[in-house]
Amino acid sequence: MSKGVLLVNLGSPDSTNPKDVKKYLGEFLMDPRVIDVPLWARILLVKGIILNTRPKKSAAAYEKIWWEEGSPLIVISERLQQKVSEKTSIPIGLAMRYGSMNIKKGLQELHDQGVTDVLIIPLYPQFAMATTETILVLAEEIRAAHFPDMTLSDLPAFYNKPEYIEVLSKSIAESLKDKNYEHLLFSYHGVPERHIRKSDITKSHCKIDGSCCNTPSKAHQFCYRHQCLKTTEEVAKKLNLKEGSYSTSFQSRLGFDPWLQPYTDRTIERMGKSGIKNMAIVTPAFVSDCLETLEEIAMEGEEIFHEVGGDTFTTVPCLNDNEDWAQIVSNWVNEWSDQK
Incomplete structure (x- = not known):
């Protein structure tokens, strides 16, 4: 062959x-x-x-x-x-x-x-x-x-492959070197909650209740939410990020059905209102920069942050080439x- x-x-x-x-x-x-x-x-x-x-x-x-x-x-x-x-x-x-x-x-x-x-x-x-x-x-x-x-x-x-986590962590560290930021937000593309339940091969594990993604299960093989949270967790570990200095959110919702939360735009707004002046954001659901990273995050996200009193909004590029x-x-x- x-x-x-x-x-x-x-x-x-x-x-x-x-x-x-x-x-x-x-x-x-x-x-x-x-x-x-x-x-x-x-x-x-x-x-x-x-x-x-x-x-x-x-x-x-x-x-x-x-x-x-x-x-x-x-x-x-x-x-x-x-x-x-x-x-x-x-x-x-x-x-x-x-x-x-x-x-x-x-x-x-x-x-x-x-x-x-x-x-x-x-x-x-x-x-x-x-x-x-x-x-x-x-x-x-x-x-x-x-x-x-x-x-x-x-x-x-490949969300948890050690070599992927290594290259993603290195890319984030290089992008944020010499940058003064108080919080790093991991923003993933959003999906409707029902997609998580539909992808649950056990038909019973995924409850999106705050604990199921941390409880071992065969469902994790196809659980987008678990895999996003795991990516954040592994990168945070690799970069020695302190608890409370980073978080995960989901962007790009459509329609009125419940989508994965917290929402990125509201998270950015909340951070600015809470007094955070300098934040950074990375988008690990994408390996290539695109409309969702270059316009929705780097432009609209920054605009939201400045409107609520934030100063510096640093966007980490995707892995690209x-x-x-x-x-x-x-x-x-x-x-x-x-x-x-």
């Missing part, structure tokens, strides 16, 4: 034009693992409401963070792909779950190079229905329909490709 790897990230509109943004949002929000309601309700919500109101606002947000070369998330992912390719001896493909750089194209490119055994690497440290799961389910559907002779395997969530991070991904690829 000829081996190859497909790195998969979230995706991006082709441009900041509202039409392109609308097309992208339509694909993203109609995914039943993103908005997991019956099809009729999803159509009503997405096509009847969101796509008539949100594209212009989202396009303006993308406009603020767009690079000359294009979408930051795409450009950064391509840079990472290039670096990993240079450190490995098998084909390294790149695809996005949503948008024109789709998974079918990514698998086709590997197929055209004679690859029959593919390792899918979802570029998300923590498992979630709306990230890892939707990638793997779609990849298998595409394989069955178009590449029946291809075999797929995947890299499990950091050399150490590229080396770790390459090591995972090489370990897999060396297996019989």
